[in-house]
Amino acid sequence: MSARHSDAPQRVVAAAAEMLATYGLNASSVREVAKRAQAPFGSTYHHFPGGKQQVLAEATTLAGAKVDSVLATCLQAGGAEGLSLFLAMWRERLIRSDFHAGCPVLAAAVEEPIDAAPDDAxxxxxxxFACWEARLSEALCTDARTHGQAHALATMIIASVEGAVAMCRAMRDIGPFDRVALQLESLVADR
Incomplete structure (x- = not known):
C-alpha cells in the first residue's frame, strides 16, 4: 500500500475541515471532500462507516484541536497578550482568505444537517467550544478575576470572535472584527 493511500483518512478529514470553513456543513459532500483530498471515493465509506456525519464530526474535532493548539501557544504569553496574538491570527486568516474562510466549528454548530438524522458534527x-472556554478561562483566572468571572469572559470572547468572523464574511470587511477585538482586548486588560 502506498503512502498516498495510507494517509487518505487524514486527508479526507483535513479537506472536510477546509470545506466546512468555506462552504458550511450541508455543502460539504463526501464525494467533494474525497475529490479535494485526492482520496478514492469508494474507500471513504470504508474508513468512515458513519458517512458524511462521521467525516464532518472528525473534521470539526480536528479543526478545533488545531485552533486549541494555537490558542494554547498564544496564551503562554499571558491572558491579555495571548488574546491579542490569537485575535491577530484570526484577523490574518480572514484577510488572507479574502473573507471566504470562517470557522469550521461554527459551521458545524449552526447548521442542521439536511441529509441525516444524527448530528455528530x-x-x-x-x-x-467547551475546550476553548476551559482553556481561556484558565488563562484569564487571575488574582483580580474569579473562576466564574473568567469563565463568563471566556464565553464572551468565543461568542464575540465567532460572531465577528461571521459578520466580516458577510460584509467582506474587517471592520467588525477590529471593533470587537478592540473591545475584547480592553476588557481583558482591565484586570
Whole structure:
C-alpha cells in the first residue's frame, strides 16, 4: 500500500475541515471532500462507516484541536497578550482568505444537517467550544478575576470572535472584527 493511500483518512478529514470553513456543513459532500483530498471515493465509506456525519464530526474535532493548539501557544504569553496574538491570527486568516474562510466549528454548530438524522458534527462543535472556554478561562483566572468571572469572559470572547468572523464574511470587511477585538482586548486588560 502506498503512502498516498495510507494517509487518505487524514486527508479526507483535513479537506472536510477546509470545506466546512468555506462552504458550511450541508455543502460539504463526501464525494467533494474525497475529490479535494485526492482520496478514492469508494474507500471513504470504508474508513468512515458513519458517512458524511462521521467525516464532518472528525473534521470539526480536528479543526478545533488545531485552533486549541494555537490558542494554547498564544496564551503562554499571558491572558491579555495571548488574546491579542490569537485575535491577530484570526484577523490574518480572514484577510488572507479574502473573507471566504470562517470557522469550521461554527459551521458545524449552526447548521442542521439536511441529509441525516444524527448530528455528530454539532456534538463535536459543542465539545470544541467547551475546550476553548476551559482553556481561556484558565488563562484569564487571575488574582483580580474569579473562576466564574473568567469563565463568563471566556464565553464572551468565543461568542464575540465567532460572531465577528461571521459578520466580516458577510460584509467582506474587517471592520467588525477590529471593533470587537478592540473591545475584547480592553476588557481583558482591565484586570
Amino acid at each position: 454539532q456534538r463535536a462543535a459543542a465539545a470544541v
